[in-house]
Amino acid sequence: MMSRRFDVGAFVGLCFGLMLLLFVGSRSGLVEHVAYLWERGRLQALRESLDTDDIHRRNHTNAVVAELVKPAVVSIEKRSRVLTLDSVLQGGADHAASSRGTREPGKENASPSPQGAEADGESDLPDNVAADLGSGFVFDAEHGYVLTNAHVVSGAERVFVRLADGRSTTGRVLGADPESDLAVIDIDLPDLHALPLAKADAVSVGExxxxxxxxxxxxxxxxxxxxxxxxxxxxxxxxxxxxxxxxxxxxxxxxxxxxxxxxxxxxxxxxxxxxxxxxxxxxxxxxxxxxxxVRALVDDLIEGGPGMLGVWVGPLDDPETAEKVEATGWKGPGGVYVHEVIPETGAAEAGVQPGDIILSLGGKAVASLDDLSGLLAKLKPGDETTLGIWRDRRRIEIPLRISRRYAPR
CATH class of the missing domain: 2.40.10.10 (Trypsin-like serine proteases)
Incomplete structure (x- = not known):
């Protein structure tokens, strides 16, 4: 009986003590501190559950990739002429710098000029010359080839390339293709670092x-x-x-x-x-x-871009062209109409004229614009071929040299 009374008394005392502890603790912040200690222990357990070796490996990989890539990345500055009132009055501006919204490289007037420009006394730009910045990377160290966007060099009168090691030089645009927005620049510097191109199908979502x-x-x-x-x-x-x-x-x-x-x-x-x-x-x-x-186009870009005839053409059934085609006496089938001949191209040298109708290229019939594009895609700048045209109500064959789409500059 005494044991039962003792147990009950002990229990009541324990409950009273706990209530007193909670009351005092709530006033002194003890409960919050205990909760904090519990949360800190939980977080520490989570931290220890992380694979620190894996974290170190991932961070190391990131750092190594950056170290590998950065030496091959270059800064490209283009100088292009823009229209000003003075230049228009003086007749000194023959084109304006292009603007492509978010695609246009950022202007950075405070950036240091390339060493070559400073040496030539051109670090202070005239009012009608704009300096735009873009990026690129060396992909062929032996030949000094740099890959970049076509819009980065579009409209450039001069292109300067600065390497990651601080060296600068004037670059020469070998070829640029606005349709793909790719361009290749040639630089004459030794000891370049180049980046390898991945396999054509080596890209996966999520990587x-x-x-x-x-x-x-x-x-x-x-x-x-x-x-x-x-x-x-x-x-x-x-x-x-x-x-x-x-x-x-x-x-x-x-x-x-x-x-x-x-x-x-x-x-x-x-x-x-x-x-x-x-x-x-x-x-x-x-x-x-x-x-x-990139792999599909880079060789063409080095050679001056895809080959071209040097003509602006259109379909024969275009409403604005139909009357002109009828006047030539051509009854079809097939053919494309020459609207304009570009000076200093293979077509101009061969004597192609506006109003001619192209019937064949290299002996293969041209029934449409797609046919002409397909046949032209198989030819390279400098290739010699023949062009079948309709002129003066008769068909003639003329020799023609495939032109470079973009002359080096």
């Missing part, structure tokens, strides 16, 4: 990627993201629609255009080209030209 470039003139900037989508079609940038682009959330901003998008092996999987934006700011969506397209 981690790095974009390296010179946004706003900040050289060697590295951002990281993933491949958000591939084969992104119908992307309207400026006034041009692009197909089969890589979409990424790696940050690509003005001045980064033309820089490499690389995988975790430091291989180029794309060329940064544009960001999607509603207000001029980065919104988490950027695009790159896939390496598959």
């Amino acid at each position: 981690e990627v790095f974009a390296v470039g010179n946004p706003f003139g900040l050289e060697g900037s590295v951002t990281k993201g993933i491949v958000s989508a591939i084969n992104r079609r119908g992307v309207l940038i400026g006034t041009t629609t692009y197909e089969s682009l890589i979409q990424t959330d790696a940050v690509i901003t003005p001045g980064s255009s033309g820089g490499p998008l690389v995988n975790l092996r430091g291989e180029v999987i794309g060329v940064s080209t544009a960001m999607a934006t509603r207000n001029g700011e980065y919104d988490g969506v950027a695009f790159a030209i896939p390496v598959k397209q």
